[in-house]
């Protein structure tokens with residue numbers, strides 16, 4: 001599904017990803033853990049096509065295509081979804097309007113017909129209820145005045161509506177209380193599917209108890225330093241990232 | 251000078267002569283004058299100010315802006331062309347000014363020229379010399395007019411000047427809502443309007459102004475408002491059309507507890523120019539004022555917001571607020587904001603703020619990452635910004651109608667770019 005090879009990414013003259021290689025087969029859930037500032041969000045932004053990053057070497061292949069040559073909206077239509085670490089507020093644009101525009105844009109990109117207002121409402125009602133998102137939140141401007149947890153649930157609602165093939169969750173668990181964490185994790189687990197892959201970025205083993213990954217990777221100093229099964233997350237919780245502090249592979 | 255009214259009363263002749271004499275001395279304002287620093291009237295150089303002879307409307311009269319509007323007056327080239335007036339409460343006068351001057355001049359005498367001083371206002375002087383028609387709205391004490399009154403201004407086939415005069419007088423605790431809609435016409439033209447608005451104690455007047463003329467039109471408005479004790483003047487102007495639209499609004503908060511809210515939104519593209527010049531004069535204690543101007547400027551468009559809050563020595567407990575927010579969509583787009591606070595009292599609360607920005611790159615990326623193509627994402631962000639500006643309109647039906655005009659502007663803009 002996704003194949004990242006020797007990816008080097010710089011911002012200005014500073015290299016942030018330094019030859020990262022990662023393979024995510026279809027249907028698998030991979031977790032990335034790593035210290036602050038190690039390049040996790042940078043990776044997620046590069047995968048979804050944000051401007052401002054210079055790719056100096058390496059390649060990213062998604063479904064056999066050169067992902068890096070695609071516009072952000074083309075990637076979304078092709079099934080890439082990033083749940084933002086810091087969801088963006090959009091004043092003046094009602095959440096429902098935004099979501100319907102997005103769903104129909106992605107459908108058009110996939111050669112499907114637009115959903116009309118009634119079809120859309122029916123679909124969103126069911127999914128938003130499961131995530132505890134009220135009608136009132138659908139009428140409000142996107143993320144404006146939402147609490148941290150509400151913003152994260154809103155991201156998961158967008159994911160559920162857009163039905164991506166590769167979902168990247170950047171610290172979706174940060175700032176959530178236990179109940180919200182369970183709601184979000186349930187939302188994610190509902191989407192688990194043999195045809196759907198996930199890249200879950202997190203600092204906490206706690207999330208990985210709910211969303212059990214196939215593989216766990218440690219990203220430090222711009223490289224994957226270690227990979228293992230779910231037990232690696234548990235181990236990191238005990239030991240921290242001290243062993244990666246020198247910037248050399250263990 | 252206009253001689254529309256034969257054998258016009260002496261007071262009217264005097265008003266006109268004074269106006270003509272003043273304008274004769276000054277001519278058109280120049281950018282050397284502080285109030286006109288950012289707005290030049292060069293485009294009027296070749297204009298004759300004499301109103302064109304009465305002609306036919308260049309287009310059909312559109313449906314009312316707000317569905318179900320009972321009271322409508324349509325002006326062509328500044329002259330009342332058609333009126334449908336529903337049932338009005340007893341004592342209300344809602345008529346064309348020419349009609350009143352011809353048949354009941356005594357009603358107009360105490361109001362005409364009372365608030366619109368011509369001393370340092372060349373455009374008001376020019377209007378005094380030439381006005382022929384306009385609106386008279388007089389609401390007696392304690393009377394509420396239910397539902398909106400709409401006045402529509404369209405221009406005829408000739409490229410002509412007109413000088414409408416609006417007279418509004420609300421008695422104590424009276425209540426009314428006026429929608430002013432400027433649609434112009436394909437021939438262009440110059441509308442030099444003056445409005446005089448007087449609000450008695452506890453009166454409430456809502457005033458919504460829409461400019462949707464084609465770019466060949468020029469509109470200059472001078473609004474003078476006097477707000478009495480605990481009365482409130484609330485206005486919102488959307489400028490979505492017109493090659494040059496200037497609104498100069500002066501509000502005197504004359505008695506304790508008077509309040510004014512002067513808001514506006516502008517959508518400026520091409521080489522269009524929009525100017526809001528506002529003076530709020532706090533003359534008494536416990537008066538409150540609020541000014542917000544929000545707009546989008548594209549291409550070579552230019553907008554001006556000069557907002558002044560003046561607090562006189564005895565106007566303690568004044569509460570003045572001013573906010574300007576602009577979204578610039580092109581490198582050449584320009585906004586000139588000049589906030590001014592002149593405060594002569596010591597117990598006041600006044601603040602102002604201004605932001606000028608471009609489309610938020612993070613928001614744009616967020617929308618695109620959700621599959622929305624770039625042009626559509628930009629449109630959505632602009633629409634969101636405009637929506638925020640229109641939120642100041644507290645009447646949903648009016649907000650919706652203005653929103654439609656804004657949506658049309660956006661639609662035209664995106665079509666002209668694709």
Ligand SMILES: Nc1ncnc2c1ncn2[C@@H]1O[C@H](COP(=O)(O)OP(=O)(O)OP(=O)(O)O)[C@@H](O)[C@H]1O
Nearest residue numbers: 011016034035036037038039040041042043052085
């Ligand atoms: N646009 C930018 N300009 C300059 N430096 C940047 C930029 N984006 C990221 N960086 C730097 O790159 C490094 C990696 O940032 P990134 O956000 O990817 O870290 P992260 O692993 O997601 O951290 P966290 O766990 O705190 O979210 C940081 O040192 C950050 O300051």
Ligand SMILES: [Mg+2]
Nearest residue numbers: 040041042085
């Ligand atoms: Mg991060």
